[in-house]
Amino acid sequence: MAPARPRSNVVGLGVGVKWKNGQPTGEPALVVLVTHKLAKEEVSAADLVPPKLADMQTDVLAIGYPIAGGGEPQAGSQTLTKRIRPAKGGYSVGHKNITAGTIATCVYDLLPGGSTNPPVHGVGIPPKYYVLSNNHVLANSNNANLGDAILQPGPYDGGTDPADRIATLSRFIPINFAAGAGNLVDAAIAGGEFHDLDREIYWNGCVRGWRRKQHVSVGTLVKKTGRTTNFTTGRITTINATINVSYGGGKVARLTDQ
Numbered sequence: 001m002a003p004a005r006p007r008s009n010v011v012g013l014g015v016g017v018k019w020k021n022g023q024p025t026g027e028p029a030l031v032v033l034v035t036h037k038l039a040k041e042e043v044s045a046a047d048l049v050p051p052k053l054a055d056m057q058t059d060v061l062a063i064g065y066p067i068a069g070g071g072e073p074q075a076g077s078q079t080l081t082k083r084i085r086p087a088k089g090g091y092s093v094g095h096k097n098i099t100a101g102t103i104a105t106c107v108y109d110l111l112p113g114g115s116t117n118p119p120v121h122g123v124g125i126p127p128k129y130y131v132l133s134n135n136h137v138l139a140n141s142n143n144a145n146l147g148d149a150i151l152q153p154g155p156y157d158g159g160t161d162p163a164d165r166i167a168t169l170s171r172f173i174p175i176n177f178a179a180g181a182g183n184l185v186d187a188a189i190a191g192g193e194f195h196d197l198d199r200e201i202y203w204n205g206c207v208r209g210w211r212r213k214q215h216v217s218v219g220t221l222v223k224k225t226g227r228t229t230n231f232t233t234g235r236i237t238t239i240n241a242t243i244n245v246s247y248g249g250g251k252v253a254r255l256t257d258q
Helices: none
Strands: 010-020 023-034 056-062 087-089 092-095 105-107 117-120 123-125 129-133 149-151 165-172 188-192 197-201 221-226 230-235 239-246 252-255
Touching: 010 056, 023 239, 087 105, 105 197, 129 165, 129 197
Parallel strands: 023 056, 087 197
Antiparallel strands: 010 023, 010 239, 092 149, 105 129, 117 123, 129 188, 149 165, 165 188, 221 230, 239 252
C-alpha cells in the first residue's frame, strides 16, 4: 500500500490543547503544525486537516518555516555579537566554517564515565569544560572534524582563527538527514579553558537544574537568550512533537519527541 501523500503546508504534529477565539480551551487536541494558515475554501479537500485524528480532536497552529539557525544571521546593535571572555550563554559562537550561532551555556560532564575526576576530600574536580550548542553551530551539520576550531564570536560576527578561538570540537550527535529518519537532538560540545567559559546565560542567570520531559506540560512558561533574538519569553503550546526542520541546501531533518 502506497504511503499517504503529505498534506501541503504541514511540517509537524504534536500534542496540545484546542484553541478557540484566540484562547486555549484546555481540551486535549492533536496539534497539526503548518507553515501558514489558509481560509478553508483555499485548501484542497486532500490537504484539509480533518476535525478528528485517531479519535482526538485536532487544531492547526501556524509556525512558519522551521530553519536550523534561521538562515544567515542579521547583525545589529541589539544582537549579542561581540567578543566576550569569559563567554556566556546567548552570545555568538560558531565552527570556523559557518556563519554564527548561539552558545546555549557552558558545561562540564558530571555523568558516570564523564570528565569529572574522583572526589578529593569529598569534592569532585571537573577537569574539562565545554561550550554547549547545536551540531549545526559547532559541527557544521556533520561536516566537521573533532578538534576543529570554534570561534567566539562566530565568523559572521568577525571571529577569526586563531585570535578568537575559544574551544575545539569535542563531541557531537550526528544529524540523520535520511527521509523518515528521526533525530532527538541537534547538539554538540567543544572543549575550552575554564577561564574562558561561564555557565551564566546572559540576562537569564545560571541554569539551576532541568526538568524531565514527562514533567513538561502544555502551558509551561519558558525563556531563552539568543544571539539574534535576544531575551525572549514564551509558553509551550505543543509537546511530543514530530517536526521537519530545514538545514539549507535542500537538507531536511525530522526531529521527534520535541
